[in-house]
Amino acid sequence: MGIYMERFGIISLLFVAAVMVNMANAALPDLEFSLHKNGPANIERANSGPTLLVIGGIQGDEPGGFTAASLLVTHYKITAGQVWIVPNLNFESIIKRSRGVYGDMNRKFSKLKQTDPEFETVQKIKQIITSPDVDIILNLHDGSGFYNEQYIDALHNPRRWGQSLIIDQAKIEMPGIGISGIENTEAGSVQFNHLEQLGRQVVADVNAAIPQTLHQYRLKNTHTALGNKEMEKTLTYFAINHAKPAFGVEASKHFLTHKRAYYHLLVLEGFMNNIGIKFERKFNLAEADIKKAMYDKLQLAFYNKKIVLDVANARKRLNYVPLKKNADIAYISGNPLVAVVSKNNRFNVRYGNRNLTSLKPSYFEYDDSLEDIKISVDGNIKSISLGSTVDVQQDFNVHSIAGYRVNVIGFTRKGVRDESNQTIKLKNIRSRFSVDKQSKIFRVEIYQGKRYCGMILVRFNALKQTTLIDNESHSIA
Numbered sequence: 001m002g003i004y005m006e007r008f009g010i011i012s013l014l015f016v017a018a019v020m021v022n023m024a025n026a027a028l029p030d031l032e033f034s035l036h037k038n039g040p041a042n043i044e045r046a047n048s049g050p051t052l053l054v055i056g057g058i059q060g061d062e063p064g065g066f067t068a069a070s071l072l073v074t075h076y077k078i079t080a081g082q083v084w085i086v087p088n089l090n091f092e093s094i095i096k097r098s099r100g101v102y103g104d105m106n107r108k109f110s111k112l113k114q115t116d117p118e119f120e121t122v123q124k125i126k127q128i129i130t131s132p133d134v135d136i137i138l139n140l141h142d143g144s145g146f147y148n149e150q151y152i153d154a155l156h157n158p159r160r161w162g163q164s165l166i167i168d169q170a171k172i173e174m175p176g177i178g179i180s181g182i183e184n185t186e187a188g189s190v191q192f193n194h195l196e197q198l199g200r201q202v203v204a205d206v207n208a209a210i211p212q213t214l215h216q217y218r219l220k221n222t223h224t225a226l227g228n229k230e231m232e233k234t235l236t237y238f239a240i241n242h243a244k245p246a247f248g249v250e251a252s253k254h255f256l257t258h259k260r261a262y263y264h265l266l267v268l269e270g271f272m273n274n275i276g277i278k279f280e281r282k283f284n285l286a287e288a289d290i291k292k293a294m295y296d297k298l299q300l301a302f303y304n305k306k307i308v309l310d311v312a313n314a315r316k317r318l319n320y321v322p323l324k325k326n327a328d329i330a331y332i333s334g335n336p337l338v339a340v341v342s343k344n345n346r347f348n349v350r351y352g353n354r355n356l357t358s359l360k361p362s363y364f365e366y367d368d369s370l371e372d373i374k375i376s377v378d379g380n381i382k383s384i385s386l387g388s389t390v391d392v393q394q395d396f397n398v399h400s401i402a403g404y405r406v407n408v409i410g411f412t413r414k415g416v417r418d419e420s421n422q423t424i425k426l427k428n429i430r431s432r433f434s435v436d437k438q439s440k441i442f443r444v445e446i447y448q449g450k451r452y453c454g455m456i457l458v459r460f461n462a463l464k465q466t467t468l469i470d471n472e473s474h475s476i477a
């Protein structure tokens with residue numbers, strides 16, 4: 001029981017990635033990958049299916065794979081069995097939009113010098129791969145063109161990788177009693193070690209949802225053990241040599257990121273359906289909905305929510321961000337692909353391969369004496385914790401607090417220094433001071449003398465949308 005508690009205590013959709021950036025060091029921070037365990041807290045339901053390990057971002061310039069893996073973390077709820085997700089294996093290369101800052105990580109699984117900068121990372125993922133809990137592994141890639149057994153044209157031929165499911169060999173020998181959980185699955189007849197058989201089944205299911213013949217998936221056997229020197233060095237070959245069934249999954253680089261992610265999710269769901277993992281998805285599996293889902297939980301909080309920013313639609317540059325004086329920058333994000341990196345006295349907020357915004361800091365001493373403020377929102381008085389977002393239709397008015405000063409960024413009224421007790425409408429704030437490009441979200445900051453106490457975000461005319469901070473399963477509190 002103790003083992004179960006320990007094991008299942010950490011299985012939850014709730015996750016937080018905390019990263020420290022050393023400001024004295026202008027280089028990138030240590031960007032380590034994260035492991036997210038998605039599955040029911042209930043032991044019987046978690047045990048009612050196998051554990052699937054999904055890995056994204058082994059190469060940093062393949063956003064279809066790491067975006068799909070990240071959506072598995074943020075937008076799926078596993079209800080039977082378990083899915084372990086490493087959405088950002090080569091995080092530094094992802095943030096730098098490079099295939100591999102230190103070479104190709106997917107060639108480092110057979111031999112690797114201890115002096116290799118990625119030695120520790122490779123050791124850590126090897127440990128997860130060989131964990132007794134893990135039953136089957138999918139390594140997500142974006143590949144060139146479209147794999148085809150026949151040469152059709154330059155884009156569709158045997159040398160291409162896109163839209164394929166890759167196996168190293170048809171079958172692997174499984175020592176011992178076989179795979180845990182398999183007897184309990186409804187798809188109990190599936191034998192994970194028959195890679196070709198399982199692969200063909202998934203490909204058939206996935207292709208039933210793909211009307212365009214040339215975009216359909218194909219199974220590619222690299223016959224690695226027969227002398228394929230390149231493939232011998234890969235993650236999947238390491239896995240199968242440790243009796244872990246493993247597949248490479250390739251979406252085509254021919255498509256835009258959200259469409260690649262769509263195909264990856266089709267394949268991931270195909271696997272889950274075939275191996276007896278049950279799930280709920282928080283969006284429709286369609287390209288447009290995926291694009292939306294990619295940007296709907298991108299909040300970022302610094303220093304225990306002293307600063308909160310909605311970075312999904314942030315302006316290219318945000319100025320006078322009140323960062324903590326003489327301290328390393330510390331932040332959390334509900335999305336495993338978000339990182340803040342320092343550059344030229346600014347901080348860039350990266351989301352996978354993309355830059356969301358750039359922060360220009362103003363440095364302040366912090367004050368912790370205030371936790372919430374009173375604010376009238378459209379005439380209703382509310383008590384709001386610092387670090388929250390408030391939806392406003394018409395106007396808001398922050399009640400004055402003795403000894404503190406309120407600063408509504410972008411609002412000025414003649415002769416007013418403390419901007420409490422002012423009824424403020426959208427038109428009273430200069431739009432260029434908004435956090436977002438749509439000029440709907442504004443910062444309200446509280447100071448005590450020269451010390452910064454915290455902020456709230458005021459969001460005008462908000463459509464009913466869930467955000468990270470409002471969402472129960474993604475609270476960054």
Ligand SMILES: [Zn+2]
Pocket residue numbers: 059062140141142143
């Ligand atoms: Zn790749």
